[in-house]
Structures are given as structure tokens and as C-alpha cells.
Amino acid sequence: MCGIVGYMGPKEAAPILIKGLHRLEYRGYDSAGIALINGNGKLSIYKTKGKVANLEKLLSDKDVSGCVGIAHTRWATHGEPNEANAHPHLSEHNNIALIHNGIIENYKALKEELVSKGYHFYSDTDTEVIVQLIQYIMDTHKISLTEAVPQALANVIGAYAIAIIDKDNPDVMIAARKGSPLIVGIGKDEFFIGSDATPIVEYTDKVVYLEEGQIALMERGKELQVTDLNKINISPVVKKLEISLEEIEKGGFADFMLKEIYEQPQTLRNSMSGRLHPDLGEVRLSGIIDNKEKFLNARRIIICACGTSWHAALIGKYMIEEIARIPVEVEYSSEFRYRNPVIYDDDIVIAISQSGETADTLAALKLARTKGAFLFGICNVVGSSIPRETDSGCYTHAGPEIGVASTKAFTAQVSTLALLALSLAKEKGTIDDATRLRLVAELQRIPDKIEKILKHDRNISMLAPIFTYARNFIYLGRGYNYPVALEGALKLKEISYIHAEGYPAAEMKHGPIALIDEELPVVVIATRKGKYDKIVSNIQEIKSRKGKIISIVTEGDVDVRKISDWSFEIPDTEECFVPLLSTIPLQLLAYHIAVVKGRNVDQPRNLAKSVTVE
Ligand code: G6P
Numbered sequence: 001m002c003g004i005v006g007y008m009g010p011k012e013a014a015p016i017l018i019k020g021l022h023r024l025e026y027r028g029y030d031s032a033g034i035a036l037i038n039g040n041g042k043l044s045i046y047k048t049k050g051k052v053a054n055l056e057k058l059l060s061d062k063d064v065s066g067c068v069g070i071a072h073t074r075w076a077t078h079g080e081p082n083e084a085n086a087h088p089h090l091s092e093h094n095n096i097a098l099i100h101n102g103i104i105e106n107y108k109a110l111k112e113e114l115v116s117k118g119y120h121f122y123s124d125t126d127t128e129v130i131v132q133l134i135q136y137i138m139d140t141h142k143i144s145l146t147e148a149v150p151q152a153l154a155n156v157i158g159a160y161a162i163a164i165i166d167k168d169n170p171d172v173m174i175a176a177r178k179g180s181p182l183i184v185g186i187g188k189d190e191f192f193i194g195s196d197a198t199p200i201v202e203y204t205d206k207v208v209y210l211e212e213g214q215i216a217l218m219e220r221g222k223e224l225q226v227t228d229l230n231k232i233n234i235s236p237v238v239k240k241l242e243i244s245l246e247e248i249e250k251g252g253f254a255d256f257m258l259k260e261i262y263e264q265p266q267t268l269r270n271s272m273s274g275r276l277h278p279d280l281g282e283v284r285l286s287g288i289i290d291n292k293e294k295f296l297n298a299r300r301i302i303i304c305a306c307g308t309s310w311h312a313a314l315i316g317k318y319m320i321e322e323i324a325r326i327p328v329e330v331e332y333s334s335e336f337r338y339r340n341p342v343i344y345d346d347d348i349v350i351a352i353s354q355s356g357e358t359a360d361t362l363a364a365l366k367l368a369r370t371k372g373a374f375l376f377g378i379c380n381v382v383g384s385s386i387p388r389e390t391d392s393g394c395y396t397h398a399g400p401e402i403g404v405a406s407t408k409a410f411t412a413q414v415s416t417l418a419l420l421a422l423s424l425a426k427e428k429g430t431i432d433d434a435t436r437l438r439l440v441a442e443l444q445r446i447p448d449k450i451e452k453i454l455k456h457d458r459n460i461s462m463l464a465p466i467f468t469y470a471r472n473f474i475y476l477g478r479g480y481n482y483p484v485a486l487e488g489a490l491k492l493k494e495i496s497y498i499h500a501e502g503y504p505a506a507e508m509k510h511g512p513i514a515l516i517d518e519e520l521p522v523v524v525i526a527t528r529k530g531k532y533d534k535i536v537s538n539i540q541e542i543k544s545r546k547g548k549i550i551s552i553v554t555e556g557d558v559d560v561r562k563i564s565d566w567s568f569e570i571p572d573t574e575e576c577f578v579p580l581l582s583t584i585p586l587q588l589l590a591y592h593i594a595v596v597k598g599r600n601v602d603q604p605r606n607l608a609k610s611v612t613v614e
Contacts, residue, residue: 009190020199028075079124091135102159257403316417345372356384464592488586
């Protein structure tokens with residue numbers, strides 16, 4: 001949540017910062033702001049409500065000169081989205097500017113104290129206390145900004161990623177992190193700050209991922225200095241960025257979401273590459289091989305996740321239990337972390353997270369750590385916090401996902417879970433060789449089958465205008481298609497703002513059936529494998545109540561097509577891999593309905609891609 005970008009170097013900062021904000025906008029987009037130390041030494045701050053484009057408009061006739069600056073795009077937590085609450089925030093003497101991502105939990109107490117000492121506040125944010133506290137410490141102890149920052153942060157409780165500039169020290173930029181991600185990019189005589197790599201990748205591939213409680217001091221003409229909160233020096237580990245500029249641009253597509261839907265054949269090939277060996281009928285996941293004994297002796301697996309990743313977890317449960325015969329529990333991270341769950345030291349806790357930064361999932365892992373469980377991460381963003389918090393894991397390799405509604409990251413999570421299940425099954429001997437060979441060979445064919453489904457995109461886009469009237473949708477599926485129904489409903493509500501519910505098809509009789517009338521569109525995932533006859537009966541029940549049926553069926557299906565109002569075919573596959581295919585038309589359906597309704601599909605209202613606050 002919230003995008004942070006900073007620059008200090010020989011170039012003009014403003015264009016770099018604005019471009020960076022555009023790249024970061026998917027993290028939050030209710031207001032934006034920029035602070036620059038202009039060529040004449042003045043500190044200029046410009047802020048607006050709304051998107052980065054508004055800020056750009058505001059800047060068109062302003063002095064945006066200067067080679068050092070910070071900028072922010074906000075997802076509001078404390079205080080409504082308006083100009084006053086937008087970042088950067090200024091200190092009492094108008095010389096220090098600060099931007100922040102995270103939540104300061106003790107801000108009220110700090111604010112009261114600072115107000116009593118004569119400091120003035122202009123916003124409702126928690127952020128403003130950090131910059132005022134820094135100023136207060138500088139004023140009372142007569143110390144420099146560099147000395148005051150660790151002292152101030154030692155008094156702050158909560159999560160933060162911050163970037164600071166000071167009018168009186170135009171050759172210095174400071175960044176710090178605790179609980180919220182922050183990256184420093186190192187170029188030739190220049191430094192970049194980013195809450196992720198997207199604003200940096202265009203300029204340098206050398207980055208330092210700040211660790212918990214670290215402060216980065218960037219001084220013109222000097223090497224990057226990193227310390228902890230006790231001012232102990234730490235040698236920064238410079239890593240090579242593994243993403244390319246191409247991956248974070250739209251590449252001719254109307255929206256990132258559409259691009260990411262279309263990327264899925266390739267992202268799945270990437271996620272399986274080097275791991276799936278159809279020639280040997282094997283899967284090799286180093287995270288499993290290196291920790292074989294842990295997995296073989298595991299009492300059970302607990303998967304913690306949020307949002308779309310939670311849906312992938314549910315599919316993972318079905319796969320692992322069916323193929324590898326290990327009991328799996330799937331937990332919402334936010335519930336798990338607060339309800340004193342039973343965790344044994346021979347449990348394996350798997351965290352699934354696209355961003356690798358979701359605050360609740362990180363907290364769930366930390367809780368599991370205290371109980372002695374083995375921690376395994378399935379994440380997409382390389383170098384993010386969860387992979388660093390876990391004992392082992394595997395990346396999903398879907399590449400940067402910019403659209404707020406997750407698509408390619410989801411299918412890459414599911415394919416990674418399929419690899420995990422197959423790898424565990426091999427180690428445990430729970431499936432025979434012939435079955436394993438068949439499954440491995442089929443998994444290899446999935447990307448081609450997705451390509452085939454994508455060719456029918458036009459049919460789905462033509463259907464979309466019919467449903468702009470709808471205020472509700474129901475999505476039904478059984479077995480492996482039940483989590484797909486949940487995910488399909490989530491996609492639709494996220495980006496079109498039409499209320500949608502996913503349900504296990506048989507549960508419909510226990511409530512949602514009351515909603516069915518001639519207006520209600522019901523999406524039924526009725527692929528041939530699994531409980532086909534049962535779902536046909538469920539469709540009949542909807543039909544006889546005049547519901548409008550949109551079905552996802554297996555190629556060549558006759559029965560379901562006959563009783564549906566609209567149908568989309570997907571190729572046949574093994575039952576456990578059906579979600580990788582049945583999800584695709586649902587992503588496209590949600591996308592096209594949202595487009596027809598004129599929604600901003602990449603940046604839907606109120607949402608953020610990376611939820612770094614609980
Ligand atoms: C947000 C995003 C979702 C995502 C969820 C979990 O709500 O908008 O797309 O599924 O967070 O995020 P994670 O990064 O942990 O997968």
C-alpha cells in the first residue's frame with residue numbers, strides 16, 4: 001500500500017519521480033504528492049487529491065527544478081483522501097519533508113506530546129508525527145537530521161517505510177524500513193528509493209533490499225551507508241534486479257490486467273521451467289528436496305493466505321490431500337494470527353502471497369515461528385519479506401503483476417502448488433508411477449490449452465454488455481471448481497463493483513437459491529471430470545427458477561450446453577488441473593464486464609495491490 005519513490009543524483013528529479021509514481025500507482029491512488037529541493041535551494045511541495053495525473057497537471061506551471069526529491073501515491077488509512085492528508089508531510093520549520101507507507105500505532109500519544117510542546121499539525125495522518133518528532137529531536141538535542149532519525153524511530157511503534165529530504169542538507173536523502181518494504185537503487189553517482197522495484201528498474205539493476213529496522217543514508221558523492229536503529233553500521237548487500245522494463249509496461253494491451261491474463265501460458269511455462277521433467281515423469285522442487293525429511297514427517301500442512309492467494313491455497317489443499325495424502329488446513333492469515341491456533345512443531349506452515357508483503361500473512365508466519373513450525377513460502381516477488389522470513393520455499397515466477405486484481409499470479413500459484421503436490425507424492429510414494437507420469441505430462445500441456453481458451457476471448461467480450469444491468473451474480477462449482485467459483489466472483493466484484501458470491505454448488509439449496517429469479521446471472525463451472533451429474537442437477541434447479549445460466553463446460557459437452565443460456569468451452573484435462581483452465585474464462589468475463597461498465601480495471605476503487613497494513 002502507498003507508493004514511495006525518491007531520487008538524488010545528477011538528473012532532474014521530477015520526471016523520474018512522476019514516472020515512478022505512475023509505475024507505483026497500483027499500490028494506492030487516492031492522492032499524490034511530491035517534494036523537491038529546487039535549484040535555488042527552496043523546498044517545494046505539491047499535493048493533490050486523486051490520481052498521479054492530477055498531480056502532473058498541477059505541476060505543469062510550477063518550479064519543478066532540482067536533482068533531489070521524494071514522491072508518494074497514497075492509499076488512505078488515517079484521514080480521508082484530500083490534499084492536506086496527502087504526503088509528503090512537512091516539519092514545523094518547513095524544512096524536512098517525509099513520505100511514509102505503513103501505520104504508526106502510537107501516533108495519538110506522540111501527537112499529543114508534540115502539540116503540548118508547541119508543534120502544529122495540519123493533517124489527520126499518523127505520518128505527520130514522524131516528521132514532527134524528528135524535528136523536535138533535532139531542536140531539543142541540537143543534532144543533525146542523520147542523528148535524529150534513529151532516535152525518532154526508536155520512539156515510534158508500528159510499521160513504516162519512509163523517505164526523507166531536508167532543505168538544509170540537499171545532498172542527503174534518508175530512507176528507513178520496519179514492517180513495510182523499501183528498496184534502494186544504486187546508479188552511477190545517483191540513488192533511487194522505491195517501495196518496490198518498479199520505479200527503479202528503468203535506471204539501474206543494482207538494488208539493496210532494506211531489512212527490518214534498517215536506515216539507509218544516501219549522500220551525494222559517497223557510497224550507500226546502512227545502519228540499524230542503534231546506529232551500528234551494516235554492510236549493504238547489493239543484489240541484481242531480476243525484472244525487466246518490458247515486464248512492467250502494457251506492451252500494446254489496453255490494460256495491465258488484460259496483458260497479464262494473456263501472459264498466463266508463458267508465466268506457467270516459466271513457473272514450471274526446470275522443475276517439471278516430463279521426460280523423467282518427475283517434478284524437482286529444490287525447496288522440497290532440501291527439506292525432504294521435514295515434509296515426510298509433517299503431521300499436517302497449514303496454508304495461510306489472503307484474497308486470491310487464499311483461493312489458490314484451497315485448490316492446493318485439494319491437490320495435496322488427494323495426491324500426496326497429507327492433511328492440509330487453509331487459513332485466512334488475519335484470522336489465524338489472532339485466534340491462538342493449535343500449531344505443532346512438526347507442522348509445516350505455508351504462506352502463499354503474490355507480493356510477499358501482506359502484513360497479515362507475515363504476522364501469521366511469525367506466530368507459527370514461535371511454535372516451532374517449519375515455514376515455507378510460495379511468493380511471486382523476488383526478495384520480498386515473506387521469502388526472507390521463511391525457512392524455505394519456491395517462487396512462482398509469474399513476473400511483475402501490476403493489475404490490482406490478481407490473474408497470472410493466481411494461476412502461477414496453482415501450478416506451483418501442483419508441482420509441490422506431485423513432488424510430495426513422489427517422495428511419499430502415494431501415487432503409482434503411471435499416474436505420476438500421466439499427471440506430469442498433462443501439466444506440461446496446460447499452457448497450450450490456456451492459449452486455446454484465450455482464442456475465444458472475443459466471444460466472452462461480446463457477451464459482457466448483456467450483463468451491465470446485473471447487480472448480483474452467483475458463481476457455483478463443486479470440488480476443484482469450488483475455489484474457482486470463489487475466485488471468479490472475487491474478480492467480478494473487485495473490478496466491476498457488481499456484487500458476486502461464490503458458493504459450493506450443493507450449498508446453493510441452503511440459502512442462495514432464494515436469490516434466483518429471471519434476472520440473476522448464475523455462472524456454473526460444470527466441467528466433465530468431477531461430480532458432473534450432480535452439477536447438472538444443480539443447474540436444473542436454477543433453470544426451473546428461471547435463473548440465467550452461464551456455464552463453463554468441457555469441449556464437446558452436450559448436456560450442460562443444452563440447459564445453459566450461454567456456454568464457454570475449455571479443453572479437457574485431469575480433474576486436479578481443471579482450475580488452471582476454468583479460471584481463464586472467468587477472468588475474461590470479469591474483465592470485459594468491467595470495461596463495458598467503464599471501470600478502471602487496473603486500479604479499482606478502494607483496493608490496493610499490496611496490503612502492507614493489517
Ligand atoms: C490484495 C490484492 C489481492 C491479493 C491479496 C493478497 O487484496 O488486491 O489481489 O490477492 O491482497 O495479496 P498477496 O500479495 O499476499 O497475494
